[in-house]
Amino acid sequence: MARNNRDAPYRIPFGPRGIKWFRDQSFSSIDNLIRDELITRLDHFTEQITVIDQQLEELRVSFPQVEALLNIHGIGLYTTLVIVAxxxxxxxxxSAKQVGAYAGLTSKVNLSGGHCYYGSITRQGPPWLRWVLTGVAIHVIRRDVPLKRFYTRIRKRSGAKxxxxxxxxxxAEISWKRLFRWQTEHSVQPV
Known part of the structure; x- marks a missing residue:
């Protein structure tokens, strides 16, 4: 589309109307082949996503505690299942602080001769948990007011990184507290 100086007239160019519009466009013969291939790939990946979403819904039944985390902004079913697992x-x-340390999101501490040096995060523990939490954090601070205030306070004091x-x-601490509260309310005994 960029080579042909065309813009999609829809805000979501790959929604149903955008795809229909894209199919109706006439480009050169090579560009038409590329367009058809891209639409075929998009259809294939959409089908694959549908299958995976169905499998995640089936897993949801096996882990009822995911309901405790699904109402946090930016956290979906996949993210919740990763956190629970x-x-x-x-x-x-x-305590909740132990969960932050387990996830590897606490800073390294080097004590030497009465001085305390704080370094980068430890990166100990499961990398998937760390990856999911850092990815969700970007979305959470846009909508969750208390966490946005927390982010702003830390950013002003110590920097954005x-x-x-x-x-x-x-x-990580909030998710552990919610899961702990859910478990005590539902009195689930560990298997």
Missing amino acids: EQGEVERFR KARVAVPRKL
Whole structure:
């Protein structure tokens, strides 16, 4: 489309109307082949996403505690399942701060001769949990007012990089608290 100086007239160019408009466009013969190939790929990946979404819905039944996390802004079913799977049993941790350390989102501490040096994050623990939490943090601070205030406070005090790590750590703590509360309310016994 860029080679032919055309813009989609729709805000979501790959929605149903945008795809129909895209199919109706006439380009050169090579560009038409490329367009048809891209539409075929998009249809294939859409079908694959539908299959995976169905499998995630089936997993949702096996893990009823995901309901405790689904109402956090920016957290979907896939993210919730990753958090539940990576954190494991909530009784393993005595406090929420231990979950942040388990996820590898706390800073390294080097004590030497009465001085305390704080370094980068430890990156210990499951990388998938860290990856999911940092990805969700970007979306959460846009809508969740308390976490946005937390992010802003840390950013003003320590900079944007540290704030981008502090929010996922806080999300790890919040998710553990919600899962712990859900488990005590539903009195689920570990298997």
